[in-house]
Structures are given as C-alpha cells and as structure tokens.
Amino acid sequence: xxxxxxxxxxxxxxxxxxxxxxxxxxxxxxxxxxxxxxxxxxxxxxxxxxxxxxxxxxxxxxxxxxxxxxxxxxxxxxxxxxxxxxxxxxxxxxxxxxxxxxxxxxxxxxxxxxxxxxxxxxxxxxxxxxxxxxxxxxxxxxxxxxxxxxxxxxxxxxxxxxxxxxxxxxxxxxxxxxxxxxxxxxxxxxxxxxxxxxxxxxxxxxxxxxxxxxxxxxxxxxxxxxxxxxxxxxxxx
Amino acid sequence: xxxxxxxxxxxxxxxxxxxxxxxxxxxxxxxxxxxxxxxxxxxxxxxxxxxxxxxxxxxxxxxxxxxxxxxxxxxxxxxxxxxxxxxxxxxxxxxxxxxxxxxxxxxxxxxxxxxxxxxxxxxxxxxxxxxxxxxxxxxxxxxxxxxxxxxxxxxxxxxxxxxxxxxxxxxxxxxxxxxxxxxxxxxxxxxxxxxxxxxxxxxxxxxxxxxxxxxxxxxxxxxxxxxxxxxxxxxxxxxxxxxxxxxxxxxxxxxxxxxxxxxxxxxxxxxxxxxxxxxxxxxxxxxxxxxxxxxxxxxxxxxxxxxxxxxxxxxxxxxxxxxxxxxxxxxxxxxxxxxxxxxxxxxxxxxxxxxx
Numbered sequence: 001x002x003x004x005x006x007x008x009x010x011x012x013x014x015x016x017x018x019x020x021x022x023x024x025x026x027x028x029x030x031x032x033x034x035x036x037x038x039x040x041x042x043x044x045x046x047x048x049x050x051x052x053x054x055x056x057x058x059x060x061x062x063x064x065x066x067x068x069x070x071x072x073x074x075x076x077x078x079x080x081x082x083x084x085x086x087x088x089x090x091x092x093x094x095x096x097x098x099x100x101x102x103x104x105x106x107x108x109x110x111x112x113x114x115x116x117x118x119x120x121x122x123x124x125x126x127x128x129x130x131x132x133x134x135x136x137x138x139x140x141x142x143x144x145x146x147x148x149x150x151x152x153x154x155x156x157x158x159x160x161x162x163x164x165x166x167x168x169x170x171x172x173x174x175x176x177x178x179x180x181x182x183x184x185x186x187x188x189x190x191x192x193x194x195x196x197x198x199x200x201x202x203x204x205x206x207x208x209x210x211x212x213x214x215x216x217x218x219x220x221x222x223x224x225x226x227x228x229x230x231x232x233x234x235x236x237x
Numbered sequence: 238x239x240x241x242x243x244x245x246x247x248x249x250x251x252x253x254x255x256x257x258x259x260x261x262x263x264x265x266x267x268x269x270x271x272x273x274x275x276x277x278x279x280x281x282x283x284x285x286x287x288x289x290x291x292x293x294x295x296x297x298x299x300x301x302x303x304x305x306x307x308x309x310x311x312x313x314x315x316x317x318x319x320x321x322x323x324x325x326x327x328x329x330x331x332x333x334x335x336x337x338x339x340x341x342x343x344x345x346x347x348x349x350x351x352x353x354x355x356x357x358x359x360x361x362x363x364x365x366x367x368x369x370x371x372x373x374x375x376x377x378x379x380x381x382x383x384x385x386x387x388x389x390x391x392x393x394x395x396x397x398x399x400x401x402x403x404x405x406x407x408x409x410x411x412x413x414x415x416x417x418x419x420x421x422x423x424x425x426x427x428x429x430x431x432x433x434x435x436x437x438x439x440x441x442x443x444x445x446x447x448x449x450x451x452x453x454x455x456x457x458x459x460x461x462x463x464x465x466x467x468x469x470x471x472x473x474x475x476x477x478x479x480x481x482x483x484x485x486x487x488x489x490x491x492x493x494x495x496x497x498x499x500x501x502x503x504x505x506x507x508x509x510x511x512x513x514x515x516x517x518x519x520x521x522x523x524x525x526x527x528x529x530x531x532x533x534x535x536x537x538x539x540x541x542x543x544x545x546x547x548x549x550x551x552x553x554x555x556x557x558x559x560x561x562x563x564x565x566x567x568x569x570x571x572x573x574x575x576x577x578x579x580x581x582x583x584x585x586x587x588x589x590x591x592x593x
Binding site: 077085091098147 | 443446458459460461462464581
C-alpha cells in the first residue's frame with residue numbers, strides 16, 4: 001500500500017449535542033482520487049470541513065507524516081491542502097482575476113504565481129475571458145470553475161472538493177467534472193464529496209458511502225457501482 | 238509604489254486643485270457668516286474621521302459595529318483625563334493623542350475578541366452592548382475613586398498648544414486673524430489628509446485584501462490562508478484607533494466631555510454616514526459624513542424662516558421637522574440607491590480594466 005496522503009482516525013464532529021460524524025476512519029493515498037458519497041445530511045460536508053480544520057472535531061487527522069488535528073485551518077494551504085468550500089465560496093464582489101490572486105495569498109513567489117495563473121487560464125479559458133468581470137456575475141458553473149482555479153493557485157498537493165455539482169445544470173456539471181478529471185490526471189490527489197453518486201463513482205477510483213454520520217461501505221468505485229444496495233439507494237435504480 | 242498623482246487625468250488634477258483651494262480658504266469664508274459655522278465644519282470633519290474609521294470595520298471587513306462611538310469616547314476621556322484640572326495632569330496634545338489612539342485600539346481588540354465567531358445581527362447586538370457599557374462605565378466611575386467625574390463630565394480641558402500658539406485664542410499670521418476654531422480646522426485638515434492616505438494604503442494592502450476576502454466569504458478566506466481571527470481583530474483595532482484620535486481632538490475642541498456625548502444615537506449616526514455614503518468607498522463615506530453633519534445644521538437655520546414666510550407663523554417645531562426630513566432623506570436614499578450615494582465602483586473599475 002502506498003503512503004496515505006491524508007488519513008482520518010475516529011473522526012467525530014458534533015454540533016451542540018448532535019453528532020454529525022460518528023467516529024469515521026478513512027484514507028486517501030497520494031495521487032488517488034476518492035469520493036465520499038451519501039444522502040443529504042449524512043455528514044459528508046462536515047467530514048470535509050473537519051479535515052480542512054474549518055470546524056472543531058475530535059479524532060486524529062494525519063497529513064503525510066504530520067498530525068494536523070491541532071493545526072489552524074488557515075495554515076493548511078501552506079502545507080498543500082486546499083479546500084473548495086461548499087457553495088463555491090467565491091469572493092462575489094471581487095473580479096475573477098482578484099479571486100484567483102487571493103488563492104495565492106499565502107505565497108510570495110511572484111514570478112511563479114504568474115506562471116500558475118497562465119496555466120489556469122489555459123486550462124479554464126472561460127476565466128481568462130472574464131478576468132476583469134466581477135465574480136458574482138458569473139454563472140454557477142463558471143463560479144465553480146473559479147473556485148477550483150482559486151484553490152489550484154495555492155499549488156496544493158491535496159484538493160478537497162465539496163459538492164462541485166451543487167445547483168448546476170447537468171451540462172455544466174459535466175464540464176466541471178471534466179475539469180476535475182483533468183486536474184486529477186495531472187497527478188493531484190483529490191477527495192471529492194458528492195451527492196451525485198453516479199458521476200462521482202465514474203470519476204473516482206475508490207469511494208466511501210456515508211450514512212447518518214458513519215461510513216457504511218468502502219470499496220472500489222467499480223464495485224460500488226455494481227453493488228445492489230448502493231444502486232438502490234444512491235443511483236436511483 | 239507608484240505616485241498616485243501621476244495616474245490622474247488633467248481634469249481630475251484640476252478638480253483636486255479646486256477642492257484643495259476651497260478647503261484652504263473655507264474657514265475664512267465661513268467666519269464672515271459666523272464663527273459658529275467654522276465650529277460646525279470642525280465637527281463635520283470629526284465625523285468624517287469617525288466614518289473613515291468605522292468604514293474599516295464595516296466597509297472593508299464587513300463587520301457590523303453598532304458601538305463604534307465607544308472608541309470615540311475612550312479617546313475623548315483619555316484626552317480629558319490627561320489634560321485637565323481633574324487630575325491636575327497637563328500633558329501636551331502630541332503626547333496624549335497617540336496614547337488615546339493606543340488605548341482605543343486596545344479597547345477595539347478587547348471588544349473584538351469575544352465577537353470573533355459572531356456575524357451580522359448577533360455581532361451588531363454585542364457591539365451595541367459594548368458601546369453602552371463604555372458609556373455607563375463613564376457615567377458611574379466616580380465612585381469609590383473619582384475617575385471620570387460621572388455624569389458631570391470633565392471640565393476645563395486644555396486646548397492644543399504648539400509652541401507659543403494656543404488654540405484657545407486668536408492669533409494673527411500674515412495679517413489674517415486665526416481664531417481658535419480656525420486653527421483647529423487646519424489641524425483637523427492635516428489629520429484628515431493623513432487618515433485618508435492611511436485608509437487608501439490599507440485598502441490596497443495585503444491586509445486590505447484579507448479584509449475584503451473575509452467580508453465576502455469567511456470560510457474561503459480561511460482556506461486561502463488568511464488568519465481570519467487576527468485579521469478581524471486588526472480591523473476592530475484599526476477602526477478604534479481612528480475613533481480614539483478623533484475623540485481626543487473632540488475633547489480639546491469642546492473643552493468638556495461627558496457621557497452624554499456618546500449615546501447610541503451617535504453610533505447610529507456614524508453608521509448612517511458610512512452606509513449612506515457608500516460602504517467601502519473612502520470618498521463616498523466622506524461625502525456621507527459631510528452631508529449628514531451639515532444637513533441638520535442647515536435645516537436648523539432654514540426651517541423656521543421658511544415656515545414664517547409660507548404661513549406667517551411657525552406650525553411645526555423645527556427640531557421635530559429636522560428629524561422628520563432627516564429620516565425621510567435616509568429612507569429615500571436606501572430606496573433608490575441601496576448601495577449608498579457613492580458606492581464602491583465595481584463596474585466602473587471593470588470597464589477601465591477592460592480598456593487597458
């Protein structure tokens with residue numbers, strides 16, 4: 001087994017007295033693309049937010065050889081862990097270019113930032129066309145691409161993607177997933193949280209199924225796609 | 238850093254020159270109408286300073302603060318206590334103003350700390366409470382040790398003094414009579430310039446970008462590597478510092494401070510200036526502050542004569558009508574220009590960037 005880039009052990013998230021994530025353990029290896037699927041309210045987003053240290057959680061989180069469950073969330077991008085938050089979280093009143101440059105906020109290698117910006121504009125030409133436009137005026141799909149582009153500006157090793165298909169038209173969802181596939185093809189490790197189980201499993205190599213705060217099934221994507229229970233519950237068949 | 242003057246067009250330079258010229262001769266023009274108008278102008282400049290300070294918190298960082306006047310109070314009391322017979326301490330103003338700024342800045346951080354997890358309505362309620370706490374403290378800190386002299390306030394506060402020039406009386410330079418208020422006016426103008434420059438620098442700095450990012454989306458800002466806690470505290474603290482400086486000057490100009498000057502209404506007034514002018518845009522905020530400071534005064538002097546001319550007698554008390562017109566103007570502005578009279582120009586900037 002290859003080295004796990006990120007690993008959670010007995011991860012727990014509580015909101016007041018309610019347990020949203022009930023002690024789950026999972027790992028994503030370097031270069032792997034893994035998804036976390038499940039119904040609304042299963043605890044997927046809470047899990048991702050806990051990994052990114054945006055909300056308090058119990059349990060251990062290992063990132064490479066380091067333990068990060070005590071690291072403040074704002075420090076993680078410096079270590080190469082980037083979160084694309086739920087609902088995209090773009091800076092609506094800033095321009096596209098300003099949004100992208102905020103992704104490189106923690107970096108001071110000006111020359112390399114410019115190189116990375118060019119790469120992102122090549123990969124997402126739509127963003128280049130709209131560089132000077134206020135981000136709030138972009139379509140939902142464009143905003144999602146901007147959020148991904150902004151995360152990439154931080155030169156991450158691990159990308160945590162929270163529901164990139166949320167609120168998008170089916171055609172746009174495919175485009176966004178194409179971008180995610182391209183990013184992964186370049187060797188990026190991706191952990192994807194997604195309600196659209198079919199799309200996510202077709203894209204990823206492995207998957208975890210979450211149900212009311214616990215991981216109920218963990219398998220390769222191909223097996224999950226063939227699994228009777230998963231098909232019935234999440235693929236609508 | 239690029240010289241900002243070089244980027245201006247000829248027309249803009251001419252406009253700036255005109256504004257500068259007007260501001261320079263303004264107090265003498267006003268003095269011919271009455272020294273009261275110079276005083277009113279001075280208070281307007283103080284409100285501009287306050288609005289620019291609050292704009293950092295509300296406009297840049299997007300944190301709704303309803304107790305901002307507390308920092309003005311802190312600055313005023315620091316000045317009052319360190320330059321009056323109350324304790325018998327008489328420090329020069331250039332020593333006290335920085336102390337007042339620092340104490341207010343600290344108060345800002347102290348207020349900020351417990352509110353870090355709050356947003357919107359909840360933040361507004363806590364800051365409102367903080368503003369009231371400061372005022373009530375000042376009202377009651379006369380027992381057992383007389384610190385603030387309670388509701389009676391602090392009297393006979395020293396005027397500014399630079400060398401032999403005291404800001405209390407009239408001096409003649411270059412054949413012109415500089416009355417006390419006129420000297421304060423020029424001093425305020427210098428401070429205002431400094432505050433505008435600092436504000437502009439801040440806005441376009443790394444910290445300014447972090448504030449805007451937090452205003453737009455806090456989770457994303459944190460994910461981008463911004464230490465949201467410290468940057469928010471910094472916004473509170475920086476805003477409070479400006480309030481503290483304005484407070485010190487207020488104490489000196491007025492010669493007297495009491496808790497009455499720092500009621501909730503004043504906080505709301507400053508917030509109204511920021512919102513009406515255009516949150517986040519320095520020039521809009523200045524315009525809002527100038528407008529809202531002068532409008533009540535202008536109304537005060539016009540409402541009565543107009544009624545006499547129209548009806549031959551006074552039907553409505555000017556004070557009542559003043560607030561009515563004031564409120565109506567605010568409602569109209571929010572109805573037709575919800576982003577303020579002069580909002581942060583996003584679309585204009587967008588177009589200019591496309592041109593280049």
